[in-house]
Amino acid sequence: MSNDKRSIVTSDSWSKLRQYTPARIALGHSGTSLPTKPHLEFQLAHAQARDAVHHALDIPALDESFRSRGHATIVLGSRADSRPTYLQRPDMGRRLNDDSIKRLKSMPAPETPYDVVFVIGDGLSALAIEENAAKFLDVMLPALAGSDWRVAPLCIVKEARVAIGDEVAETLGAKMVVVLIGERPGLSSPDSMGIYMTLNPRTGLTDESRNCISNVRPAGLSYEHAAHKLSYLMTEARRRGLSGVNLKDEAEALPRVNTGSAENFLIES
Amino acid sequence: MRYSHDVGGNRYTFDSLKDLLAKASPARSGDYLAGVAAGHDEERVAAQMVLADTPLSTFLSDAVVPYESDEVTRLIIDGHDAQAFAPVAHLTVGGFRDWLLSDAANEATLKALAPGLTPEMAAAVSKICRVQDLILIAQKCRVVTKFRNTIGLKKRLSTRLQPNHPTDDPTGIAASVVDGLMYGSGDAVIGINPATDSIAAVTTLVEMLDEIIRRYDIPTQSCVLTHVTTSIEAINRGAPLDLVFQSIAGTEAANSSFGVNLAVLQEGRDAALGLQRGTVGENVMYFETGQGSALSANAHHGVDQQTLEARAYAVARKFEPLLVNTVVGFIGPEYLFDGRQIVRAGLEDHFCGKLLGVPMGCDICYTNHAEADQNDMDVLLTLLAAAGVSFIMGIPGSDDIMLNYQTTSFHDALYARKVLGLQPAPEFESWLKETGIFEADEEIRLAESLPKPFRHALEHLH
Numbered sequence: 062m063s064n065d066k067r068s069i070v071t072s073d074s075w076s077k078l079r080q081y082t083p084a085r086i087a088l089g090h091s092g093t094s095l096p097t098k099p100h101l102e103f104q105l106a107h108a109q110a111r112d113a114v115h116h117a118l119d120i121p122a123l124d125e126s127f128r129s130r131g132h133a134t135i136v137l138g139s140r141a142d143s144r145p146t147y148l149q150r151p152d153m154g155r156r157l158n159d160d161s162i163k164r165l166k167s168m169p170a171p172e173t174p175y176d177v178v179f180v181i182g183d184g185l186s187a188l189a190i191e192e193n194a195a196k197f198l199d200v201m202l203p204a205l206a207g208s209d210w211r212v213a214p215l216c217i218v219k220e221a222r223v224a225i226g227d228e229v230a231e232t233l234g235a236k237m238v239v240v241l242i243g244e245r246p247g248l249s250s251p252d253s254m255g256i257y258m259t260l261n262p263r264t265g266l267t268d269e270s271r272n273c274i275s276n277v278r279p280a281g282l283s284y285e286h287a288a289h290k291l292s293y294l295m296t297e298a299r300r301r302g303l304s305g306v307n308l309k310d311e312a313e314a315l316p317r318v319n320t321g322s323a324e325n326f327l328i329e330s
Numbered sequence: 331m332r333y334s335h336d337v338g339g340n341r342y343t344f345d346s347l348k349d350l351l352a353k354a355s356p357a358r359s360g361d362y363l364a365g366v367a368a369g370h371d372e373e374r375v376a377a378q379m380v381l382a383d384t385p386l387s388t389f390l391s392d393a394v395v396p397y398e399s400d401e402v403t404r405l406i407i408d409g410h411d412a413q414a415f416a417p418v419a420h421l422t423v424g425g426f427r428d429w430l431l432s433d434a435a436n437e438a439t440l441k442a443l444a445p446g447l448t449p450e451m452a453a454a455v456s457k458i459c460r461v462q463d464l465i466l467i468a469q470k471c472r473v474v475t476k477f478r479n480t481i482g483l484k485k486r487l488s489t490r491l492q493p494n495h496p497t498d499d500p501t502g503i504a505a506s507v508v509d510g511l512m513y514g515s516g517d518a519v520i521g522i523n524p525a526t527d528s529i530a531a532v533t534t535l536v537e538m539l540d541e542i543i544r545r546y547d548i549p550t551q552s553c554v555l556t557h558v559t560t561s562i563e564a565i566n567r568g569a570p571l572d573l574v575f576q577s578i579a580g581t582e583a584a585n586s587s588f589g590v591n592l593a594v595l596q597e598g599r600d601a602a603l604g605l606q607r608g609t610v611g612e613n614v615m616y617f618e619t620g621q622g623s624a625l626s627a628n629a630h631h632g633v634d635q636q637t638l639e640a641r642a643y644a645v646a647r648k649f650e651p652l653l654v655n656t657v658v659g660f661i662g663p664e665y666l667f668d669g670r671q672i673v674r675a676g677l678e679d680h681f682c683g684k685l686l687g688v689p690m691g692c693d694i695c696y697t698n699h700a701e702a703d704q705n706d707m708d709v710l711l712t713l714l715a716a717a718g719v720s721f722i723m724g725i726p727g728s729d730d731i732m733l734n735y736q737t738t739s740f741h742d743a744l745y746a747r748k749v750l751g752l753q754p755a756p757e758f759e760s761w762l763k764e765t766g767i768f769e770a771d772e773e774i775r776l777a778e779s780l781p782k783p784f785r786h787a788l789e790h791l792h
Contacts, residue, residue, distance in 0.1 A: 148699055
């Protein structure tokens with residue numbers, strides 16, 4: 062049986078490279094095609110990612126996890142009132158519903174305007190927010206507490222797109238917005254969180270005004286790395302008075318956490 | 331100008347040329363989102379009938395996006411070649427479809443015609459074409475481009491090796507590069523989407539790819555898909571950069587949302603040309619596009635997404651790119667809802683690109699929030715390969731672990747090559763056979779053992 066199998070499916074002799082990447086390398090081949098086992102593993106991963114897209118954010122649990130850490134929170138919603146609407150109407154996901162606007166406006170204004178508001182939105186993966194948002198802020202917020210950032214209450218927004226952060230910040234009168242949002246789930250990463258920073262946010266801004274840090278999750282960009290990059294971007298944005306494509310991410314790299322013995326085996330002698 | 335048509339006892343009126351184009355467009359979610367689509371099927375066909383009777387020359391006098399406020403329109407109108415247009419200048423859109431299907435349209439006449447076509451003409455005729463027309467006509471077009479090899483020749487299908495890694499880890503990227511090369515991928519470009527846009531990180535990756543290509547003497551080119559201004563900065567700092575990348579769209583406002591304009595693109599091209607790194611040609615730009623990008627930036631001017639996509643190719647062709655890639659299913663279900671819409675859009679984009687003289691490839695892809703799966707991608711891959719697509723993506727196991735979407739795998743490219751008798755770019759094909767990756771047959775067959783230079787590289791790993 063196993064002999065037969067070997068003769069039909071050819072395995073790849075570079076399979077030891079798998080330890081260096083989560084990519085689906087060295088899958089082998091039948092003829093030149095994908096063998097049955099990796100084919101069905103892919104089908105399973107796709108099914109799981111599809112399920113993640115339709116998973117609803119557990120707002121009470123998230124709210125509680127922030128409050129238990131001593132953070133003030135506000136729960137808001139976009140104009141998309143359901144997941145199917147959210148998926149087909151990004152315009153609705155970019156705007157707050159009337160009730161949310163009212164609630165933000167009724168908040169007591171701070172003595173001096175907020176320097177930054179953190180907006181936490183489900184995006185395309187509520188799972189990413191449930192797994193990463195609180196843990197990332199555990200690293201990020203203490204770093205800000207040491208300097209002179211006036212941070213607004215955390216705003217949790219359901220059925221949210223990135224641009225909804227602009228309206229939240231504008232309504233609160235905050236000078237900067239940082240949006241934590243679930244990125245669309247990949248097959249190997251149903252839990253990937255994106256971070257978008259915008260200076261002087263207002264409704265109607267487009268992507269060139271934002272700086273993005275993507276793939277924040279334990280198996281991707283670490284919380285420490287992401288917080289380091291974000292601190293740099295926030296500081297530079299405030300100092301230079303701009304964000305987006307004109308503000309390059311020159312954050313000094315943290316010492317690399319090496320994954321293996323070889324830095325790059327292809328170009329070592 | 332107003333257009334109207336009576337059909338089935340109903341009178342349909344269309345307020346303007348852009349209204350007519352939008353209503354004639356085959357149904358897709360992005361046009362509904364923009365509020366420009368036909369209300370029902372009969373209205374759509376009525377629009378197609380009116381469009382078929384519209385003279386091609388109308389598109390030269392009636393701009394869908396105002397000339398005064400949009401530099402892409404100015405590029406299209408000011409750059410139009412009336413002499414090249416002459417052979418079809420008397421035709422309507424419907425007559426043009428017939429001409430394209432006839433023997434009058436062949437490789438030579440279509441090549442000569444391309445500078446005489448505007449993107450709106452190409453978009454218009456695509457809207458009244460069935461899938462088989464989009465394939466047959468595109469298959470007659472040949473757009474050949476060169477840098478270190480030759481892309482777009484007949485019976486060739488090239489691939490971009492896309493070794494993305496979520497943290498840009500050099501060893502992780504190198505592992506995917508080996509996997510791709512051993513499956514015969516990478517002749518269009520070895521192109522990385524970096525996880526972040528920093529000049530230091532981009533330069534590291536550019537240097538690494540340059541060293542791999544030189545060390546193994548691979549007749550291909552590299553690209554790190556970062557913003558054009560970052561590439562210019564990297565070049566200024568001495569990075570060995572082959573191709574300058576940029577996402578582009580079909581309106582000035584949409585390009586502005588990407589932080590670019592025609593002048594910046596020209597700067598990018600000039601910077602890359604100055605390095606003189608190509609060995610067989612000087613096509614130094616790599617562009618990506620996709621239906622829906624203008625609408626997503628709220629920069630669509632009430633024009634349908636397929637017409638705007640074709641306008642992006644007018645931007646592309648000005649800069650004589652090596653590669654133009656429509657990333658068809660990446661944008662999501664709010665623009666292309668399901669497999670059916672993605673398949674149609676991919677074929678339209680390839681058709682319009684080739685008619686306009688652009689080296690068109692396709693990222694045959696979908697996201698996990700679209701109603702699509704691997705079967706839909708197999709359909710589009712097979713149809714595009716039959717249509718003569720210049721290149722497709724190649725990624726380990728179809729799974730992009732950085733961008734979180736699914737595109738064609740190394741295996742998929744070999745399937746298409748096998749079924750349709752296609753080979754990689756000639757220089758790359760020779761390298762694959764000389765290196766011992768492909769067997770030296772007519773048929774595509776992978777060699778049994780790891781070629782010597784790569785065996786050596788892997789020897790000290792455990």
